[in-house]
Amino acid sequence: MCVLCGLLLNVMAVLNTGTMVDGVAAAVGREPILQSEVIEEAGAELQSLRDSGLAPGELERQADAALRRALDRLIEYKLVYREAAGKKIEIPEKQIERRVTAIRRQYPSQEAFLKALADSGRTVDTLRDEVRKQMTALLFARAKRRQFEQEVAVTEEDIRRYYEENTEQFHHGPRVRARRIFVAAGRDPESRQEARKRAEDILDRLRKGADFAQTALDESDGPEAEDAGMMGWIQGDSLVPALRDALAQLEPGQLSDIIETDFGYHILLLEERQEAGEISLEQARAEIEPLVRRQKSDERYQRWVNTLRQQADVAAGMGAGPEQIIQRFDPVARHHDLVDDMVGAQCPKR
Structure with missing residues (x-):
């Protein structure tokens, strides 16, 4: 849990000052996922939380959940990108620049943005490459979901069961x-x-x-x-x-x-x-069918991602100790002093 503690401590520093002490949050094989990457991925949610006026304890709980979701997405991006590598997937430069600009806006100034990149051993060009890979993974994942949606079967019993188990959806204001x-x-x-x-x-x-x-x-x-x-x-x-x-x-x-x-x-x-009214099963059928189809295809997609995860060498810092993650990296990762940050940090018990 130490990596997560470091992430939470870094969140407000990034949002308020644009500075942070970086560290490794997870690894997929020998590829690290940095704390700064997780915070960037969760940026919109974290900014919303900052402005929410929540009590400190609730703020930390929700930030914790946002960071976990962001880390899971980044792990998924890397796993799916491995599957997409070699496929001819073109990402327009305009879309890449728009995402880089959105990340830049999470920092109070251009100088703070560049400093955060430098502190994590990255440049704007390496950030663009990371964004390109994420977008490639997203497009491949979207195609995979469409494939699963076409392949799954939705039966009459599936539709009836959904209607009976979600009656509140069909009684509405x-x-x-x-x-x-x-x-x-x-x-x-x-x-x-x-x-x-x-x-x-x-x-x-x-x-x-x-x-x-x-x-x-x-x-x-x-x-x-x-x-x-x-x-x-x-x-x-x-x-x-x-x-x-x-x-x-x-x-x-x-x-x-x-x-x-x-x-x-x-x-x-x-x-x-x-x-306001009530919708009968016959009236709801056209609405329920795509919902059940999406539900089934999402389950199949998640099983596919879980299989990729089981086949890969994944260590998430939220469930593995820093040493377990660091030992997977070659000496290049140590160049950014991430080892010292990870092993030397002492996080309070929660």
């Missing part, structure tokens, strides 16, 4: 179904101006006929981007007021204007609006 494209923005004026310009370009393309779902896959920084921007059914106060109020003004099929929040810029597409 007034609700809407919408998609979102989110453009993340930092706090500084330059970052917000760049993000605003990008959001305006996206909205202009949508108004000229670009497909919203595909654009969300390609452009959105939001957590629902992998689902083509689908936010699902929304009711009550589940959204921040700015988004809820914007949806209230839309008709099905209508695009919103750009909506600004502290975290960035949002574009919404309202797909459907429903009054």
Whole structure:
């Protein structure tokens, strides 16, 4: 657990000052995953937590969970990239630069960003290479999920069981179904101006006929981007007021204007609006089938990733001691003094 303690101690330092003492969080074979990489991957969630006003204990608990999810994703990226290596997967430079810019915005200044890279033994070019590999893995994983979705079978019994086990989903108040494209923005004026310009370009393309779902896959920084921007059914106060109020003004099929929040810029597409009511099994069938198909394909995808993990030499710092991780590396890893950071750090018991 020592690596996780170090991660938690580093989180607020990065968010507030842009500085940190780096260390190894995990390894896939002889490839290390650095603490700075985990914090970058969890950046949007950590920034949201910083502004949440949570009590220190709850803040640490949620930061802990965010870091664990980020580490799992990075391990998955490396495993899937190994499978994708050799395949002809092209990643546009524009998408790579956009992700690098999003990482840069997690730091208070360009100088803090470059210092954090240097402290972890990286450069902007090596960061771009890491981003390219992650995006390659994501595209390969997306193709794998589509393959599994096509291969799984959804039976009548599957649909009926889902309906009976999730009856609350089919008794609802007034609700809407919408998609979102989110453009993340930092706090500084330059970052917000760049993000605003990008959001305006996206909205202009949508108004000229670009497909919203595909654009969300390609452009959105939001957590629902992998689902083509689908936010699902929304009711009550589940959204921040700015988004809820914007949806209230839309008709099905209508695009919103750009909506600004502290975290960035949002574009919404309202797909459907429903009054309070109950949905019968027959009415729900078309809605349930893709949900069950996705559930089954997700389970199959996760089994595939677990198989890759079992076949690989994976050591996660949250479940293995520092020495177990460090001994997997060649002397190059020691060049960045990561061994001293890992072995010498004494973390308090929790």
